Amino acid sequence: xxxxMYARPNGTYGVRNRIAVIPTVACANHVAEQIAAAVENADAxxxxxxxxxxxxxxxxxxxxxxxxxxxxxxxxxxVLGLGCEEILPHDLYDAIxxxxxxxxxxxxxxxxxxxxxxxxxxxxxRAFEKELAKQERxxxxxxxxxxxxxxxxxxxxSGIASNxxxxxxxxxxxxxxxxxxxxxxxxxxxAEEILRGHAATPEVFDFIDQRxxxxxxxxxxxxxxxxxTQPSPGNIEGGLSTIEEKSLGGVMKIGQEKIVDAxxxxxxxxxxxxxxxxxxxxxLACSLGIACAGAQIIIFTTGRGTPMGFASSPVYKVxxxxxxxxxxxxxxxxxxxxxxxxxxxxxxxxxxxWKDILAVAEGKETVxxxxxxxxxxxxxxxxxxx
Amino acid sequence: MxxxxxxxxxxxxxxxxxxxxKGEMAVLLxxxxxxxxxxxxxxxxxxxxxxAIRDIASGERILKYGQVIGGASKNIRVGELVHxxxxxxxxxxxxxx
Numbered sequence: 064x065x066x067x068m069y070a071r072p073n074g075t076y077g078v079r080n081r082i083a084v085i086p087t088v089a090c091a092n093h094v095a096e097q098i099a100a101a102v103e104n105a106d107a108x109x110x111x112x113x114x115x116x117x118x119x120x121x122x123x124x125x126x127x128x129x130x131x132x133x134x135x136x137x138x139x140x141x142v143l144g145l146g147c148e149e150i151l152p153h154d155l156y157d158a159i160x161x162x163x164x165x166x167x168x169x170x171x172x173x174x175x176x177x178x179x180x181x182x183x184x185x186x187x188x189r190a191f192e193k194e195l196a197k198q199e200r201x202x203x204x205x206x207x208x209x210x211x212x213x214x215x216x217x218x219x220x221s222g223i224a225s226n227x228x229x230x231x232x233x234x235x236x237x238x239x240x241x242x243x244x245x246x247x248x249x250x251x252x253x254a255e256e257i258l259r260g261h262a263a264t265p266e267v268f269d270f271i272d273q274r275x276x277x278x279x280x281x282x283x284x285x286x287x288x289x290x291x292t293q294p295s296p297g298n299i300e301g302g303l304s305t306i307e308e309k310s311l312g313g314v315m316k317i318g319q320e321k322i323v324d325a326x327x328x329x330x331x332x333x334x335x336x337x338x339x340x341x342x343x344x345x346x347l348a349c350s351l352g353i354a355c356a357g358a359q360i361i362i363f364t365t366g367r368g369t370p371m372g373f374a375s376s377p378v379y380k381v382x383x384x385x386x387x388x389x390x391x392x393x394x395x396x397x398x399x400x401x402x403x404x405x406x407x408x409x410x411x412x413x414x415x416x417w418k419d420i421l422a423v424a425e426g427k428e429t430v431x432x433x434x435x436x437x438x439x440x441x442x443x444x445x446x447x448x449x
Numbered sequence: 450m451x452x453x454x455x456x457x458x459x460x461x462x463x464x465x466x467x468x469x470x471k472g473e474m475a476v477l478l479x480x481x482x483x484x485x486x487x488x489x490x491x492x493x494x495x496x497x498x499x500x501a502i503r504d505i506a507s508g509e510r511i512l513k514y515g516q517v518i519g520g521a522s523k524n525i526r527v528g529e530l531v532h533x534x535x536x537x538x539x540x541x542x543x544x545x546x
Contacts, residue, residue, distance in 0.1 A: 219464050219497030222514070223454065252540050256516065282541040289541025290533070302464065302497030304531070305538035308518035366497075384497075403466055 064239050066208060067200035067425045073162040075135035076207040078359045078424045079377065080198060081106055082191050083137040085128055087155055088113030088148035094177055095143050098184035105188045106374045110441040113150040120445040125150050126329045127441055130355040132159035134375040138198060139165040139191035141184060146172025165191060206240035208424055209332060211358030212316040215346040218301025218366030222312020224383030224402035224412065225364035230318025231413020237320050237336050244332045244356040245316055246342030246349050248274045249293055253307025254314040263321040270325035274341045293344065297367045328442065332356040346371055348442040360423055370394045372436030377429040379420065396430050451475040453488060453500060457515030462499040462531050469494050491528040499531040511536050
């Protein structure tokens, strides 16, 4: 199957043609925000870090920002540095430029103050816009599409209707040669036996199992009941009593498919089929992890209702809870509540998702995009030392 | 008629798909929404929350989706609400470590 997408110099294909303004440190956030606010197709990848970082934590932040710069949905990149931070602006620029020729660098301590930098950044991005407007979508095989599978603000409806529908979608995507990525390690706790059955090899299961055990150990070491956060107060209000119950509903996102690979946070999914990425359950951190893995679109199921989008990838929102589908109607792309309230089947839910996601891949705007939800953050793996 | 869904044959809880009051009856549906029986509930239960469809002894495993979702921390009778007050997680229990 062919889809119309944007061809990138590194061989990937984008479903959008955006400009990424990437600050290398929090000190450049305001300037990045002002630049992106003035340019219609630009997004600011603001985050609170870039300084006071060391070792693998620093490497992970650098690699995630590089992954955003080289993300197929971005057609041009402005790396925006202050100049004295640990994420070296020149290094990040070089790393991105090697894959994305339309990359520019602006370092405030070399160029000028906030006002001058904002003006220069806007100039650069407007020039990018002119170039990007000349690019057209081309026919690309569906095997170039990676879709992130995510759930958040879960309730009883997630495991009964929206996640099983997403599982049907995943089957169609994999049958057509596409890739699916999922994470949320904490929210796999209690679903190990299901995952063992899905794992294509013992190595895949062992990796996932070890990551779940590592998260569980954190709760044990802290002498706390995980139930303080997993499930969350909203999950509990929505009928989910334990992390096991939440996990068993969440794992339905992958349907009956085999998990062909298991990779760490920040790594790219390379095999057709379903890949597990070790991400936290936290929605924003999970979105970052699956976007770094290559997801050009993220499908996000929710029962409680969550509006969050993501900077690099259109987030497509699905609910099967009729109550929230009414209250937060503008925040959903797809209402599957008829699976619970009426005659809609899980299979029909999956078919609706499939049709709509193909349209999103070819340019249909998601509600999160339309409402301006383009959230971003980095994910830290060590405490601040300085 | 109020509805409660049993997701696997071996489950000992069902999920209410409608709000229900103590003493009211619900029809039990399987995952394909076919009727498999009826139950009278002993508590007010909100939609999305669970009721026991068998008597469950304290310490017994509680099953949904045909999988263990935790253990009963009290004896639970058929028709009672099953939630955080009588169902505890068996995972991530640093408080018991």
